[in-house]
Amino acid sequence: MLLQRPFNGITKLRHYLQVLAFTLVVATLQYAFMPDKPYGPPVVYSVLIGSFTWAIIDLGRELLPSAAETGWPQGWQGIALVAAGIVLGYVAGTLLADALCVYYFHFYPAGASLSGADQRTSILITAIAGLVGTYYFYAIHKSAYLEDKMAEARMHANDARLKLLETQLEPHMLFNTLANLRVLIGSDPARAQHMLDRMIGYLRATLAASRSTRHPLSAEFARLQDYLELMAVRMGPRMAYTLELPDALQDAPVPPLLLQPLVENAIRHGLEPQVQGGHIAVRASTRPGATGPLLVIEVNDTGAGLPAALPTPGPGQSFGLAQVRERLATLHGSQGTLELIAVSAGGTSATVTFPLEKPVSTP
Structure with missing residues (x-):
């Protein structure tokens, strides 16, 4: 050329x-x-x-x-x-x-x-x-x-790796939802219909966001709200949630589907084992880091808490957590971390931390 x-x-x-x-x-x-x-x-x-x-x-x-x-x-x-x-x-x-x-x-x-x-x-x-x-x-x-x-090849390889991880997460969430939907069809058709409508809305938003490896944190919270509404149909009053996103962090770029596995893990291993269910709170904030400000996203639940030993990652067993860690490592190396902490009052806190990037300007 x-x-x-x-x-x-x-x-x-x-x-x-x-x-x-x-x-x-x-x-x-x-x-x-x-x-x-x-x-x-x-x-x-x-x-x-x-x-x-x-x-x-x-x-x-x-x-x-x-x-x-x-x-x-x-x-x-x-x-x-x-x-x-x-x-x-x-x-x-x-x-x-x-x-x-x-x-x-x-x-x-x-x-x-x-x-x-x-x-x-x-x-x-x-x-x-x-x-x-x-x-x-x-x-x-x-x-x-x-x-x-x-450098261009490495960038494309990282993008392809992130896309692969995202496609692995999508079926994992989809199969869990379809299994729940199958149960509701026989026991509560009206709720099953409502749940199906929520799932269609969630998948439509997911497909729209899957064209890039980054999107604004506000879009990630919007997709998370769609997912939580989908789960609320299944759990009813046993599940409540709050989302806290400061205005200053609305446009912070994050990888798509970063938070959904953490919330899914909180529901499956925290809220579902309890008869009374529980509450999930997702909040974003910042804190200083060695090389610049860090974006901190917490997913807290009031569920059953961490087991004595986490199961080996695999289908249905800490799969989402392993994928979140791998995506953070691919994007940010050692600066991207995921911490799971047992809350003393009961429940679990999952905290994702990685460097805060400048919003990508659009022409």
Whole structure:
């Protein structure tokens, strides 16, 4: 794929400074092999020839379509540009250096010229240095392109991983709900109808949010309310809930379906085992962290509390908790945590903590 890149003056300045450093190294090496001659002339010739060569090649390639992988023209155009840069850079740099060395720095008397051996040496050094410098810039452009592609691939891999985890969570919740719906169809058709309507609304919202790996915390709370209303149809007065979302956190980006597994776990292992049921409270807040503010989301219930030993994660056994931990690790590494705490007054508190990100602006 060929592209026309936007001109970046800062990048060009950085390239030129690297070229200047390289020409000084070449002049120093040349002087080291010929210490009987003054150091000044090699510096003047090297800097001027290198500057002209760089200007022709690095600025000239901005006028030609270049490969996305390398940022350099392909085929004969790239070869011709480098050859022209080295030849014209040598001719122009030598002519200007001759004038400066004679009339400005007075290194040579007027009318003096380089010997045949010195000219051949200068041409050879220019050719080698030009090819080495060109290959260096070609290599760093290709390396930068490959690094960008690797970062893009890692991002897509993380997105795919999160999507996979989300698709695993959806059937888990769906199968539990359908099992409850099957029981209600025989015992209470009216409630079954109401529960089915709630489930349709929840799935519609879920499908709409599944197109991205992030959505506002307000959308996550809205989906959570749909789910809780769905569960309230089944449990009736045995379940009550409150949702607390400060206005300042409405637009905080979070992964979809982050909270529903925690609430489902609270209902299944906390409220359902109790005859009287219980209350679920979900609240969002922030607290300072080592590298910035942290978003803290708590899911508290007044249910039966934690068992002595949590079951091994698997279908129907702490599945949602394991998936929440894995999603947090994928997105935030060690900064994303999930803590389960037994409340002294009875019940369980599940706390999710991860870095608070800035809301994604929409055009």
